[in-house]
Amino acid sequence: MIDSFLYLREVIDKLFNYKHQLHLKPKQVAKLSGFEFTSNDWMILSQLHLVLRPFFHATKAMSGRRYPSIGIAFYLLTRLKYFLQHHEKKESLMVKHFKQLLLAKFLYYFETDDEQMSLLKVHAYFDPVGFATLTDVEKRSVQQSISIMVADETSYLTELTTTSLPITTSIITTNTTNESNLHETSSTSAINLFNEAIGETAYEGSTISQNTKATIINDIYNYRNYVTRFNLKHKPDIALSSIFWQSYGQQLPILGKLAQKMLSIPSTSVPSESCFSVSAFLGRKERARLTGENLSTSVFLKDKIIL
Numbered sequence: 394m395i396d397s398f399l400y401l402r403e404v405i406d407k408l409f410n411y412k413h414q415l416h417l418k419p420k421q422v423a424k425l426s427g428f429e430f431t432s433n434d435w436m437i438l439s440q441l442h443l444v445l446r447p448f449f450h451a452t453k454a455m456s457g458r459r460y461p462s463i464g465i466a467f468y469l470l471t472r473l474k475y476f477l478q479h480h481e482k483k484e485s486l487m488v489k490h491f492k493q494l495l496l497a498k499f500l501y502y503f504e505t506d507d508e509q510m511s512l513l514k515v516h517a518y519f520d521p522v523g524f525a526t527l528t529d530v531e532k533r534s535v536q537q538s539i540s541i542m543v544a545d546e547t548s549y550l551t552e553l554t555t556t557s558l559p560i561t562t563s564i565i566t567t568n569t570t571n572e573s574n575l576h577e578t579s580s581t582s583a584i585n586l587f588n589e590a591i592g593e594t595a596y597e598g599s600t601i602s603q604n605t606k607a608t609i610i611n612d613i614y615n616y617r618n619y620v621t622r623f624n625l626k627h628k629p630d631i632a633l634s635s636i637f638w639q640s641y642g643q644q645l646p647i648l649g650k651l652a653q654k655m656l657s658i659p660s661t662s663v664p665s666e667s668c669f670s671v672s673a674f675l676g677r678k679e680r681a682r683l684t685g686e687n688l689s690t691s692v693f694l695k696d697k698i699i700l
Contacts, residue, residue, distance in 0.1 A: 395442045402435065437487070444491040447476050454631060456664055461631040462656035464520025467513050468629065470503055471526045515539070519652040520634040525624050536613050543609045543647060612648045619644070671695050 398405070409429045412422055451469045455461055477496040480489050503510065511534075517523025518535040527535065619641050627633055634656050642649040675691045676683060683691075 395438055395445070398438060399442060405430065440485060440487045441491060444488055444495065447473055462516075462520055462634045462658060463513075464516045464518075464523040464634055464656050465631055466523075467517030468520070468522045468526045470513075474499060474503075511538075516655045519638075519648070519655045521620050521624050521627070521637050522629045522633055524620050525629070532617075539613070539648075539651065540609055542651070609647050612645050616641075616645055616648050668692065668696065 409425070412425050417425065451473060454469060455466060474496075477492045477499060480492065514527060514531055515535050515538055517527060518532065518539070524532075620637065623633075623637055623641075627636075634652075638649060638652050638656070642652070645652075671692050672688065675695065676688050
């Protein structure tokens with residue numbers, strides 16, 4: 394809306410300047426004069442446009458039209474926070490005041506919930522753009538969280554496997570006792586012999602955890618090297634996460650599976666709500682004779698033509 398006003402400023406000024414030549418009634422002229430923009434009003438609009446423009450582009454980036462991952466959200470929030478906190482020498486007092494007001498609300502909605510921000514950092518870690526935004530301390534914290542996630546998932550799968558085996562054995566034992574006992578004894582002996590041959594006396598869940606821990610450490614080390622080199626060759630973009638994991642997903646087996654979960658596409662209603670707003674504006678009662686086909690075409694053009 395502000396873009397449209399600023400773009401059509403010359404037309405709006407001419408409308409008010411020539412209002413007495415529009416063959417309007419005195420009441421209509423007086424009413425139109427009440428909406429006339431002063432030079433101060435135009436200055437406020439231009440300053441407000443300057444401050445809100447980054448938020449507009451951030452919303453567009455997360456609107457879903459290019460299917461961004463949730464990992465890009467941390468990058469956008471970090472850049473917006475930096476924009477609000479830093480002031481240029483050429484900025485007016487009004488712009489600084491607008492930034493201070495927005496910063497207070499920004500910190501309230503995004504910085505007060507530590508759990509939300511921590512989860513967002515984990516998602517950002519798997520996106521090359523978000524990874525570059527994280528500090529070294531934040532990266533180490535996320536890596537610890539990832540290691541815990543992998544360990545918990547491994548222990549859950551191990552527990553699930555060990556608890557399901559006795560159930561199967563009991564069913565087999567009920568049906569054919571002698572045959573199942575013989576099969577169980579021979580299988581156990583074979584496994585024990587195998588473990589002894591490779592230097593392991595028992596097969597326990599702790600062994601799986603240690604191997605998985607070593608693997609996740611290697612994955613994290615390789616990922617940091619890959620993503621650092623990748624970011625040196627590419628500028629920040631929404632599609633970088635999919636490009637990166639298509640190239641390196643097979644080389645990072647554990648992190649690749651986690652990336653599929655973490656880099657989900659956030660649901661958003663911005664495009665649909667924008668379409669409804671445009672439809673309501675174009676189909677208002679003053680344009681009641683507008684046909685459905687013309688309304689559809691007008692909404693399409695309004696969406697595609699950027700002023």
